[in-house]
Amino acid sequence: MKKKEAVFIGALLVISVVLCIFVYVVPHGTHGSIQITVDGELYGTYSLDEDQVIQIGDTNVCEIKDGEVKMTEADCPDHLCIKQPAVGSAGGYIVCLPNRVVIQGEGDSDSQGSDGGFDAVV
Amino acid sequence: MVDLTQWCRSMDQKKTAYLGLFAAIAIIFGYVESLIPFFAGIPGMKLGLANLAVLFVLERYTWKEAALVSVVRIFIIGFMFGSGSSIMYSLAGATLSLIVMVFVKNKVDFGHLGVSVAGGVSHNIGQLLVAIPATHTIGLLYYYAPALMVSGVVTGLLIGVLTKEVLKRIP
Numbered sequence: 084m085k086k087k088e089a090v091f092i093g094a095l096l097v098i099s100v101v102l103c104i105f106v107y108v109v110p111h112g113t114h115g116s117i118q119i120t121v122d123g124e125l126y127g128t129y130s131l132d133e134d135q136v137i138q139i140g141d142t143n144v145c146e147i148k149d150g151e152v153k154m155t156e157a158d159c160p161d162h163l164c165i166k167q168p169a170v171g172s173a174g175g176y177i178v179c180l181p182n183r184v185v186i187q188g189e190g191d192s193d194s195q196g197s198d199g200g201f202d203a204v205v
Numbered sequence: 206m207v208d209l210t211q212w213c214r215s216m217d218q219k220k221t222a223y224l225g226l227f228a229a230i231a232i233i234f235g236y237v238e239s240l241i242p243f244f245a246g247i248p249g250m251k252l253g254l255a256n257l258a259v260l261f262v263l264e265r266y267t268w269k270e271a272a273l274v275s276v277v278r279i280f281i282i283g284f285m286f287g288s289g290s291s292i293m294y295s296l297a298g299a300t301l302s303l304i305v306m307v308f309v310k311n312k313v314d315f316g317h318l319g320v321s322v323a324g325g326v327s328h329n330i331g332q333l334l335v336a337i338p339a340t341h342t343i344g345l346l347y348y349y350a351p352a353l354m355v356s357g358v359v360t361g362l363l364i365g366v367l368t369k370e371v372l373k374r375i376p
Contacts, residue, residue, distance in 0.1 A: 084316060084318050084319070085314075085315070085316055085319070087313070087315070087319075088315050088316055088318055088319035091315070091319055091322070091323070092318065092319065092322050092358065092362070095322065095326060095354070095358050096355070096358050098354070099351055099354035099355045099357075099358060100355060102350065102351035102354065103351040103352060103355055105351075106347065106348060106351050107351070107352070120340070120341070120342065122340075122341070123340065123341025123342070124341075159288070160287070160288055161287070161288075161291070175348060176342070176344065176345060176348050176349075178336070178340060178342075178345065180290055180294070180336060180339065180340070181288055181290045181291075183339055183340050185340045185342045185345075187342070187344065
């Protein structure tokens with residue numbers, strides 16, 4: 084392996100690991116609700132506190148249980164969205180690419196004492 | 206512009222056989238990968254075994270042959286095991302990946318490992334760049350890019366080592 088290759092691969096690895104730590108390990112405030120969008124348009128916002136089954140259009144079904152949301156049904160061939168891990172208070176996404184459904188963990192603006200809000204920013 | 210008829214006629218028989226063989230291998234790898242459940246719940250994260258065939262052809266011939274094998278693979282895998290949208294994501298990933306691989310191979314003079322890692326990472330980024338307009342969610346880049354970059358580097362190294370061994374053993 085040439086030296087510049089080693090430098091390139093090493094640098095790429097370091098950058099991506101640092102990005103991983105920043106995005107996945109460092110907490111970004113609390114998330115108390117989820118937002119569902121279909122084809123980029125807001126389908127609905129739901130609280131994670133309440134256990135419920137949500138029908139998303141004719142294509143997908145997701146379920147909120149114990150403060151986490153999981154995709155339970157989809158009519159797409161690969162079912163990748165169902166295999167994606169549950170999204171809870173740590174935030175994150177569940178994406179069904181064929182049906183363009185995105186479930187996003189959202190910042191909880193109602194909760195007291197959370198440092199995730201932007202109330203103090205002028 | 207490439208004159209396709211002229212180009213096909215100029216292909217010798219060994220090359221024709223190799224391209225067909227490696228397109229077939231790429232398709233089988235694609236099928237094998239569709240059987241493996243994807244890792245860590247990140248869409249688009251996979252081994253990239255099919256890139257082994259593309260890398261081999263790229264090393265042995267030129268980017269044109271590699272692009273041909275890549276496109277044949279994507280459409281056949283897409284029609285057999287995937288859907289229209291999976292073809293779209295694969296094409297985006299493969300196109301960006303091939304452009305980056307050819308660039309680092311010819312202009313930066315990388316060896317197999319560097320080319321493979323660059324290809325793995327850019328394949329993942331290419332797919333992600335198509336997923337953002339498809340879902341209208343820019344946050345996907347922020348949330349998935351780091352994991353996809355790490356997986357691109359690791360699988361790229363793996364496939365690079367494999368390609369080197371295969372190149373050594375196939376005359």
